[in-house]
Amino acid sequence: MALDAALGLLACPTCAARLSRDGGSLLCQQGHRFDIARQGHVNLLGRAAPANADTAQMVAARARFLGAGHYQPIVEALRSRVRQASRIVEVGAGTGHYLAGVLDSQPDAVGLATDVSPLAARRAAKAHDRMGSVVADTWAGLPIRSGAADVLLCVFAPRNPTEFARICRQGSLLLVVTPNDGHLAQARERLGLLGIQDDKLAKLNRSLSGAFEAIWSQRIRWTMELDAAAVTDLVQMGPNAFHEHGQAAEPLTVDADVQLSVFRRPIC
Numbered sequence: 001m002a003l004d005a006a007l008g009l010l011a012c013p014t015c016a017a018r019l020s021r022d023g024g025s026l027l028c029q030q031g032h033r034f035d036i037a038r039q040g041h042v043n044l045l046g047r048a049a050p051a052n053a054d055t056a057q058m059v060a061a062r063a064r065f066l067g068a069g070h071y072q073p074i075v076e077a078l079r080s081r082v083r084q085a086s087r088i089v090e091v092g093a094g095t096g097h098y099l100a101g102v103l104d105s106q107p108d109a110v111g112l113a114t115d116v117s118p119l120a121a122r123r124a125a126k127a128h129d130r131m132g133s134v135v136a137d138t139w140a141g142l143p144i145r146s147g148a149a150d151v152l153l154c155v156f157a158p159r160n161p162t163e164f165a166r167i168c169r170q171g172s173l174l175l176v177v178t179p180n181d182g183h184l185a186q187a188r189e190r191l192g193l194l195g196i197q198d199d200k201l202a203k204l205n206r207s208l209s210g211a212f213e214a215i216w217s218q219r220i221r222w223t224m225e226l227d228a229a230a231v232t233d234l235v236q237m238g239p240n241a242f243h244e245h246g247q248a249a250e251p252l253t254v255d256a257d258v259q260l261s262v263f264r265r266p267i268c
């Protein structure tokens with residue numbers, strides 16, 4: 001089972017002890033037990049998913065859109081920054097697309113995907129045979145052992161600098177992908193989608209500066225020729241799914257413009 005590959009990374013969400021497999025559950029030494037779902041993921045959230053967790057429709061749209069390769073330049077950029085990693089974590093991993101792509105280029109590595117959406121975690125559980133998948137809330141604290149990660153990926157997902165610093169070993173890398181101002185500009189304009197938060201990069205650097213050093217930043221731009229179905233998936237796979245917007249009725253040329261920021265956890 002793919003989850004077994006990631007067991008060494010996991011910590012009990014109740015007492016922080018190591019978790020091991022006991023038949024169809026994960027178990028810590030204190031006796032806290034968590035059932036492994038039939039689909040292979042495990043819910044370590046300990047409560048119901050929040051109302052804004054990705055829905056089945058959003059997850060399906062994301063899987064189709066990413067599976068068609070429209071965001072492949074992000075996969076390539078992430079791969080180019082990862083060398084000889086053993087343990088790679090992705091938080092807010094959605095379908096696990098990026099972690100699976102990086103694992104493909106790291107044949108000796110194991111991966112762990114976390115997401116607050118059980119439906120996303122279910123999908124990520126099938127994304128790669130060396131990737132475990134758990135339901136967890138990045139804000140509430142990650143069920144991951146301290147210093148366990150060699151590489152931490154965070155692509156268009158919430159960040160918790162304190163937790164990131166705790167789970168990253170000294171000398172490890174944190175790779176963050178954020179949208180730049182021009183990202184999806186034509187789709188935003190045509191369909192009245194949500195805007196991009198101002199000053200996103202400066203905020204990112206400020207929030208991580210206490211625990212990480214910024215070592216590399218790369219702007220990645222490409223153009224996507226999307227048919228109407230792909231435009232619909234692009235809209236449905238993100239937060240716009242929760243908001244009023246126009247309907248995509250025709251193909252659209254859409255520019256993608258994102259930033260890959262690489263940070264290192266200093267060696268003390």
Ligand SMILES: C[S@@+](CC[C@H](N)C(=O)[O-])C[C@H]1O[C@@H](n2cnc3c(N)ncnc32)[C@H](O)[C@@H]1O
Binds near residue numbers: 114138
């Ligand atoms: C825009 S999607 C990006 C997903 C994936 N990284 C990708 O790019 O394909 C944001 C993801 O963050 C997840 N998410 C939102 N809030 C979260 C939280 N508090 N903890 C963990 N994941 C969260 C959502 O369920 C969703 O899968």
Ligand SMILES: [Zn+2]
Binds near residue numbers: 013028030032
């Ligand atoms: Zn425990």
